[in-house]
Amino acid sequence: MQAPMDITQKKIVIFDLDGTLTETKSPMDGEMTGLFRQLLEKKRVAVISGGGFGQFKKQLLAALQCSPESCANLFLFPTSATRFYKYQGDDLVEVYADLMTVEERRKIKEAFERAFEDIGYQHPEKVYGEIVEDRGTQVTFSALGQDIADVLGEEGVRQKKEFRVKHEQKLKELTAAVASRLPEFEVRLAGHTSIDVTRKGIDKAYGIHQIEKLLGISRAQMLFVGDALYEGGNDYATKRTGVECIAVTGPEETKQLIRSWLNVL
Numbered sequence: 001m002q003a004p005m006d007i008t009q010k011k012i013v014i015f016d017l018d019g020t021l022t023e024t025k026s027p028m029d030g031e032m033t034g035l036f037r038q039l040l041e042k043k044r045v046a047v048i049s050g051g052g053f054g055q056f057k058k059q060l061l062a063a064l065q066c067s068p069e070s071c072a073n074l075f076l077f078p079t080s081a082t083r084f085y086k087y088q089g090d091d092l093v094e095v096y097a098d099l100m101t102v103e104e105r106r107k108i109k110e111a112f113e114r115a116f117e118d119i120g121y122q123h124p125e126k127v128y129g130e131i132v133e134d135r136g137t138q139v140t141f142s143a144l145g146q147d148i149a150d151v152l153g154e155e156g157v158r159q160k161k162e163f164r165v166k167h168e169q170k171l172k173e174l175t176a177a178v179a180s181r182l183p184e185f186e187v188r189l190a191g192h193t194s195i196d197v198t199r200k201g202i203d204k205a206y207g208i209h210q211i212e213k214l215l216g217i218s219r220a221q222m223l224f225v226g227d228a229l230y231e232g233g234n235d236y237a238t239k240r241t242g243v244e245c246i247a248v249t250g251p252e253e254t255k256q257l258i259r260s261w262l263n264v265l
């Protein structure tokens with residue numbers, strides 16, 4: 001975590017979700033919820049994640065319960081900003097969704113099936129929910145199934161981390177195999193055990209561009225916080241936009257940052 005910059009000069013703080021505000025696929029804890037709510041009273045806040053809107057509901061919104069004034073400061077960009085939600089009064093409304101065509105999604109699913117064969121990929125014996133999930137604007141592979149953290153809670157998170165450490169090479173091989181079958185799409189290793197496929201040019205830099213365009217905030221007035229700003233990480237694209245970025249190792253460091261801002265706001 002770098003030294004905090006002058007938060008008073010920023011008009012919006014943009015967070016990654018998994019590994020930044022929450023543990024992977026888990027809800028925000030009570031302490032983070034309180035800090036996040038306080039920050040919303042003072043600043044506009046956006047969240048960009050590869051996760052679908054369902055994940056935002058479970059991980060972020062379920063516990064948040066903010067006032068209409070604070071909610072008006074919250075902007076949500078699921079599936080790498082291919083969807084955008086904001087509050088109008090008490091209602092959360094979808095502003096846009098860049099859906100892929102049925103044919104595009106079919107092609108991506110088929111590419112995964114072929115890639116499994118290409119590299120002799122063996123699925124784990126026990127998986128939880130769908131392995132290749134069609135999220136409309138994105139198709140996502142999850143090695144242990146989409147629902148593992150929902151079903152097993154912390155144990156699911158532990159298993160995901162363990163899987164990543166044990167099978168990192170295989171996951172990278174699978175990402176490359178899928179990418180070589182889908183040159184016209186963006187294929188990225190994201191989270192601990194996931195591979196996201198979107199249309200080309202859809203990444204967190206796209207999200208930054210959407211915020212600039214739709215909220216009328218310049219890049220110099222944005223601040224991004226994420227746990228995967230290293231090369232190859234799913235926050236890395238943010239760096240090339242010129243937006244100021246702060247790398248954190250996890251939610252605890254994010255809490256420290258928010259506390260330091262709340263002291264001066």
Ligand SMILES: [Mg+2]
Nearest residue numbers: 016018019227
């Ligand atoms: Mg992350």
